[in-house]
Amino acid sequence: MTDPVLRATGLTKRYGRRVALTDCTLTVPEGRVVGLVGPNGAGKTTLLQLAVGMLTPTAGSITVLGGRPGAGPAQLAKVGFVAQDAPTYANLTVAEHLRFGRRTNPGWDQALAEERIAQIDLDPTQKAGRLSGGQRAQLALTLAVAKRPELLILDEPVASLDPIARREFLRALMAYTAEHHTSVILSSHLVSDLERVCDHLIVLTASRVRVAGEVDELMGSHYRLTGARRDPADLPAGVEVIEHSHTQRQSTFIVRSLVPIDDASLTVEQLTLEDLVLAYLSRPVAPRRPELETAR
Numbered sequence: 001m002t003d004p005v006l007r008a009t010g011l012t013k014r015y016g017r018r019v020a021l022t023d024c025t026l027t028v029p030e031g032r033v034v035g036l037v038g039p040n041g042a043g044k045t046t047l048l049q050l051a052v053g054m055l056t057p058t059a060g061s062i063t064v065l066g067g068r069p070g071a072g073p074a075q076l077a078k079v080g081f082v083a084q085d086a087p088t089y090a091n092l093t094v095a096e097h098l099r100f101g102r103r104t105n106p107g108w109d110q111a112l113a114e115e116r117i118a119q120i121d122l123d124p125t126q127k128a129g130r131l132s133g134g135q136r137a138q139l140a141l142t143l144a145v146a147k148r149p150e151l152l153i154l155d156e157p158v159a160s161l162d163p164i165a166r167r168e169f170l171r172a173l174m175a176y177t178a179e180h181h182t183s184v185i186l187s188s189h190l191v192s193d194l195e196r197v198c199d200h201l202i203v204l205t206a207s208r209v210r211v212a213g214e215v216d217e218l219m220g221s222h223y224r225l226t227g228a229r230r231d232p233a234d235l236p237a238g239v240e241v242i243e244h245s246h247t248q249r250q251s252t253f254i255v256r257s258l259v260p261i262d263d264a265s266l267t268v269e270q271l272t273l274e275d276l277v278l279a280y281l282s283r284p285v286a287p288r289r290p291e292l293e294t295a296r
């Protein structure tokens with residue numbers, strides 16, 4: 001059996017007294033495009049930096065492709081990382097970036113790098129400091145993919161891009177991963193960025209994993225229920241309430257249920273991925289008792 005791309009057990013990271021990641025337990029299978037979603041300060045960058053070995057855990061453990069993150073050249077060669085804001089060297093040209101990549105990466109694929117640079121229409125003689133944000137993001141992605149890594153880790157790769165550049169960037173990323181069977185973990189504040197591209201999802205808020213799993217399974221086990229106003233405790237057994245709201249007459253619940261909901265008094269609807277993520281993002285950190293709220 002192949003190693004999972006990422007396995008974290010009780011993973012915790014503190015900066016002094018500030019907790020950036022709390023007791024995170026996750027398994028990400030290989031060959032997935034993983035969306036890591038959460039608001040500012042949720043701990044996304046911390047998790048990604050732990051995965052590439054830029055940080056070490058305060059407690060718990062993490063393995064990436066079966067190895068300890070950052071442990072030696074072989075492990076480093078397996079993982080391509082693009083940090084937030086796609087850092088590049090302002091005074092180096094595009095071609096000089098590729099030369100630098102070739103010198104520092106044993107598995108460097110120069111033909112792939114040159115092909116991508118041509119595809120995205122970058123001038124090899126242009127200095128990186130003169131590129132637009134979108135072009136810099138594309139250059140950084142090119143450097144990461146030309147390493148031919150087994151896993152690509154991208155920290156908010158589309159945050160600084162306009163909607164067209166976002167779409168182009170994600171399209172290029174998808175084309176690359178489909179062709180080369182690379183696993184990808186990419187973070188964003190917005191699920192709308194990732195909705196069309198990811199097949200595995202991790203939602204982080206306030207340093208904790210709120211939900212994680214295959215997108216198909218998550219979509220097949222979460223529902224919106226509407227019906228006459230009722231207490232959450234009166235929902236069918238086995239239903240976990242993620243979010244609930246009420247008017248004078250009607251109650252709406254976002255729920256997780258592993259069994260089909262068979263209750264004629266409720267309308268059962270599928271959610272979009274965005275609805276699902278928003279429900280978890282707005283769920284209090286310590287799940288409140290599912291009691292009926294006062295109507296607003």
Ligand SMILES: Nc1ncnc2c1ncn2[C@@H]1O[C@H](COP(=O)(O)OP(=O)(O)OP(=O)(O)O)[C@@H](O)[C@H]1O
Pocket residue numbers: 015018019020038039040041042043044045046047189
């Ligand atoms: N070097 C550091 N020293 C102290 N606290 C830090 C440090 N880096 C991150 N933190 C704190 O850890 C928490 C998680 O930060 P992190 O950067 O991982 O979040 P994030 O989800 O990536 O946020 P954003 O979307 O804003 O980039 C935050 O409360 C942040 O203030």
